[in-house]
Amino acid sequence: MKIFLIEDDIAIGSALLSVFQDEGHSVVWCRLGGDAVDRVKAEHFDVVLLDLGLPDGDGVDILGALRAAGQTMPVLVLTARESLQDRLAAFAIGADDYLIKPFAIPELLARLRAVVRRAGLAADGHEPEWKVGALVLNERRKLVALAGETLALSKTEYGLLLTLLQQSGRVLTRAEIESRVLPNSDGKTLDVHIFNLRKKIGDGFIRTVRGVGYMIEPDEG
Structure with a gap:
């Protein structure tokens, strides 16, 4: 590097x-x-x-x-x-x-x-992927799959999931998430997108930290 x-x-x-x-x-x-x-x-x-x-x-x-x-x-x-x-x-x-x-x-x-x-510069040459349990996001192909089944996410939902996966194990404040994915948010839009994203990927991945924001726990496997 x-x-x-x-x-x-x-x-x-x-x-x-x-x-x-x-x-x-x-x-x-x-x-x-x-x-x-x-x-x-x-x-x-x-x-x-x-x-x-x-x-x-x-x-x-x-x-x-x-x-x-x-x-x-x-x-x-x-x-x-x-x-x-x-x-x-x-x-x-x-x-x-x-x-x-x-x-x-x-x-x-x-x-x-x-x-x-x-940035897709991994030295091992593999495509950049983020994986938590059965949930996989491939950045290069911009594909998200759950247990091998491809999910249809909106651009905003994909951006939210990618942002949370990139910082897995760390609580992201609402302001941090909005600045990266929803710069023109009115403060309520984020909750709606998180709700819709959870409906598609399941409730077990995104954790709400009340009064702070959201996070995804890292994959320990």
Whole structure:
């Protein structure tokens, strides 16, 4: 995997560089954001790790410039900004995941693999699939099957299921889900789509966390 790391902190950057190299990855480390967009446009990277608090600009602006330039590689934000507003802003612009500092290295590596897998870049060459019990979602073919039977989901239902599966094991707030799948929701639309999705896939997959949002438990098999 080829990683582009945009991080100004020398201690963090050096540590991550060592970790990624030990994992067998190729890493380009940039401490300033000024040349980041041109570097990404000129050279192929499988994933970008982006700090938001850079000395020469805001990482959010870099993220926006990357997406505006047509760059579609996954971007994992690494930042000390922990407010929901900051997370939603990053997701709205095009972040694929958001990890708050300080973080554990095993979690970072797990999230890194997840965003790359979601982008269809799995090193084993298999099609990117998400599976929980008898429920399977194939991203490349955009197919959902339950016990081998293909389900007919609407675009919104598919987006909801994919979002929950991508973050299985973690409670997604209503605001997070709406920002990714239903940006123009009136606050009630999400419940309707979740209800309709449950009717199609069954009640045993999506768990409601009252007062917070929804989640899917990871497959332990």
